[in-house]
Amino acid sequence: MPLLLTTPALAQLPASAAPAAPVAPAAPVAPAGQDCPEQDATACGRRHFEAGTRAFEQGDFTAAAAAFQLAMGERPHPVIRFNLALSFARLGRPSAAIEELKRVQTDPAAEKELRERAEREQRSAAQALARVTFRLSDPTREQAELDGTPVQLAGENELTLDPGTHHVRVISGSSVVLDQELELSPGERVELRVGERSRRIDVVVVPDPQHPKPVVQPPPAVAAAPAPAKLSPTWFYAGAGATVALTALTVWSGVDTHSALTKYERDLPHLSQAQADDRVRSGHARELRTNLLLTGSLLCGAGTAVLGIWFVDFAGRNHTSVGLAPGSVTLGGSF
Numbered sequence: 001m002p003l004l005l006t007t008p009a010l011a012q013l014p015a016s017a018a019p020a021a022p023v024a025p026a027a028p029v030a031p032a033g034q035d036c037p038e039q040d041a042t043a044c045g046r047r048h049f050e051a052g053t054r055a056f057e058q059g060d061f062t063a064a065a066a067a068f069q070l071a072m073g074e075r076p077h078p079v080i081r082f083n084l085a086l087s088f089a090r091l092g093r094p095s096a097a098i099e100e101l102k103r104v105q106t107d108p109a110a111e112k113e114l115r116e117r118a119e120r121e122q123r124s125a126a127q128a129l130a131r132v133t134f135r136l137s138d139p140t141r142e143q144a145e146l147d148g149t150p151v152q153l154a155g156e157n158e159l160t161l162d163p164g165t166h167h168v169r170v171i172s173g174s175s176v177v178l179d180q181e182l183e184l185s186p187g188e189r190v191e192l193r194v195g196e197r198s199r200r201i202d203v204v205v206v207p208d209p210q211h212p213k214p215v216v217q218p219p220p221a222v223a224a225a226p227a228p229a230k231l232s233p234t235w236f237y238a239g240a241g242a243t244v245a246l247t248a249l250t251v252w253s254g255v256d257t258h259s260a261l262t263k264y265e266r267d268l269p270h271l272s273q274a275q276a277d278d279r280v281r282s283g284h285a286r287e288l289r290t291n292l293l294l295t296g297s298l299l300c301g302a303g304t305a306v307l308g309i310w311f312v313d314f315a316g317r318n319h320t321s322v323g324l325a326p327g328s329v330t331l332g333g334s335f
Contacts, residue, residue, distance in 0.1 A: 048068070049080055051067040052066075077109070078104050078111075081104050085125075088100065092163050094125040094163075095161075095162050097121070098125050101118045127187055129161065129186075130163050131161070131190070134158075134159075135192065142170060145171070146166060161184060164184060165184075166184060168181075235312060236312045243300040246297035246300055247297045253290040257290050260283055
């Protein structure tokens, strides 16, 4: 847990010290004069700094951020800015924390140890950022909006966002193809992909090794479930061929069995008991073979019929593909 710095040398700053770049307040706050009747910048800055420290230690990070911003407005100091960044990080605003930490690292008044701590905290805050990647089939026609503001996408089309709820829309021409609330967890990676022909919208959560249990978002309501992949007609033709072959063998076996029975009945008066028994055993074997072939041909025929009706794509329109990449699995297709 990062430690709050509590000893900025506010009293030692000269009155003519140049103020740092202004920081936009996190929430409306009262003017400094209302809380600091002595109207002395150093005393007021120390008062606000101490109030921010108490609020931070009590877990009231909103009040802490507001107090540190007031202190920065009175007497800017890298230690105050560092504590302000910690408050932003606790509020789930890593992007604001990163901006303040960058200023600490480039502040010539900051000591080396403080700059090093700011660098470590910046890396930690960067890991808390959520990332959303847009995969648009036609970026010239399709436009993305984030929280009501158009997004300029370039390169990998990946945006870094603060965790929390964000509203995403994708517009293609005059049609809204995606309109969804995304609840992003710290360190979560989400991919939004618009299909080319099916207008299918996929929400793919890419696991992050730093956060092994991300919150998986359900697909948007406008997304249609992809149809299951069908088999090539070759499977049907192979099944039909096997059925024909088994049927032909069954017919041959039936004819052979009947021929053996006719010959046995004709020769029976002239056969010895041993010869008759041998003919009977041979006839039973032929009957069993015929029955097995008949069962096999019936099952093969039924299986081929089911295959052709439900599982074979004779039109050749459906196509699906699965892709594997480090840390993600993608599914695509055309219908």
